Amino acid sequence: xxxxxxxxxxLIKTRGQQVTLRCSSQSGHNTVSWYQQALGQxxxxxxxxxxxxxxxxxxxxxxxxxxxxPNYSSELNxxxxxxxxxxxxLCASSLGAKNTEAFFGxxxxxxxx
Amino acid sequence: xxxxxxxPQYQHVQEGEDFTTYCNSSTTLSNIQWYKQxxxxxxxxxxxxxxxxxxxxxxRLTFQFGEAKKNSSLHITATQTTxxxxxxxxxxxxxxxxLIFGQGTTLQVKP
Numbered sequence: 001x002x003x004x005x006x007x008x009x010x011l012i013k014t015r016g017q018q019v020t021l022r023c024s025s026q027s028g029h030n031t032v033s034w035y036q037q038a039l040g041q042x043x044x045x046x047x048x049x050x051x052x053x054x055x056x057x058x059x060x061x062x063x064x065x066x067x068x069x070p071n072y073s074s075e076l077n078x079x080x081x082x083x084x085x086x087x088x089x090l091c092a093s094s095l096g097a098k099n100t101e102a103f104f105g106x107x108x109x110x111x112x113x
Numbered sequence: 114x115x116x117x118x119x120x121p122q123y124q125h126v127q128e129g130e131d132f133t134t135y136c137n138s139s140t141t142l143s144n145i146q147w148y149k150q151x152x153x154x155x156x157x158x159x160x161x162x163x164x165x166x167x168x169x170x171x172x173r174l175t176f177q178f179g180e181a182k183k184n185s186s187l188h189i190t191a192t193q194t195t196x197x198x199x200x201x202x203x204x205x206x207x208x209x210x211x212l213i214f215g216q217g218t219t220l221q222v223k224p
Contacts (some may be wrong), residue, residue, distance in 0.1 A: 033211060042117075042201050042214030043156065056211050059114075090155060100144070102212065104155040 003104035004093050005029060012111045021076045021093030022110045031055075031097050032074040034066060037092040037107070043090055049074055052096035063073050078110075086112045115140050117204055119215035127223050132189040134218035136202035143205055144213070145178055145185045151198040159187075159200075192222045 003026035013019050025032050035043035045058035047094045049068035063079040072093075078085055088109050092102035116139045123220050136145065144163045148156035160169055162178035162185060169176045175188045189196055199217040206213045 035214075041205075042203075042216045043212075045206065045213065048211055055192045058206075058211070099159050101161060102156075103158065104148075109157050 004091060004103050006079075006089075006105035006108050008108060009106065010109045010111075012113060014054070015081055015083060015112055016105055017081050018077065018079045019081060019110060021078075021089050021091075021110070023074045023089075023105055025072045025074065025093030026103050029093035029095050029103070030072050031094045032068055032072065033092045033094070033102065034074070034076045035092065036060070037088040038067050039087070048097065055097050065072045071099070084112060099107050115206055115213060117202060117213050118217040119200075119202060119218050121218055123162070123217065123219050123221070125221045125223065126165075126192050128194060129191050132192050132196070132220055134187050134200050134202075134220075136185040136215050138183045138204055141182050143182075145182075146183075146203045147176060147187055148201045148203060148214075150201065154198075156201060173187050189220075192220070194222050194224055196220060197222050 005020045005024045007022045033048040034046040046055040046060050048055045052068045088107045090107045091105045094102050109111045110111045118137050120135050146161045147159040149159055152157040160176050165182050166180045167178040173190045177186045189212045199219045201214050201217045203214040
C-alpha cells in the first residue's frame with residue numbers, strides 16, 4: 001500500500017451535477033497531482049498542488065478545480081459534469097514539486113449518466 | 114504538443130516467453146519512469162531512469178533509456194502469470210513539468 005487514500009472509491013452522478021473527490025497524501029509528502037484515466041488509456045495530468053498552491057495544469061477546462069489543505073490533503077472538484085468525464089480519477093502524492101516518484105491512490109471511479 | 118507513445122498496445126504471450134514494450138517521446142526527456150497497473154488497480158511505480166544509455170534490472174525486468182533520451186524499453190524475461198497488467202512509461206511534460214504517460218502496453222500471459 002502507498003499510504004495515499006482516495007474517497008469515494010466509486011461514484012455515480014448525473015450530467016450537469018457537481019462532484020468533489022478527496023485525496024489524503026502519503027505522510028510527509030507535500031505535493032499532490034491529479035490525473036484522469038479513461039478506459040484503455042494512460043493517465044492524463046489535470047493539475048498539481050504544491051504547498052497549497054496550484055503548480056501546473058494540464059489541458060482541462062476551468063470547471064476542473066482543486067484545493068490543497070495545510071495537511072497536504074487535496075480535493076478535486078468538477079462542475080457541470082459531462083458524460084465524457086466518466087473515468088478513473090487518480091491522485092498521486094510525491095515529495096517535492098519536481099518530477100519524483102509518484103505514489104498513486106487506488107482511484108475514484110466516476111460514472112456520469 | 115509533446116507526446117509519449119508506446120508499442121505494442123497489447124501483447125499475448127505464453128508463460129515462459131519473453132516480452133518487450135517500447136516507449137518513444139517526441140521530445141528529449143530529463144528522465145523516464147515506468148509504472149505497472151494490474152487489472153482494476155492503480156499505477157504502481159517500478160523505476161526511474163535518468164542517464165543517457167542507462168540500463169537497470171529488477172529480477173526478470175530490464176529497463177533501458179536510450180542514448181538520445183527520447184526512447185526507453187522494458188523487457189521481461191520468462192514471463193509469469195503475475196506479470197499480467199498494463200505497463201506505462203511516463204516522462205516530464207515540457208510545458209508543465211509533470212508526468213505525461215504513454216497509452217500503455219497490456220500484457221496477457223497464458224499459463
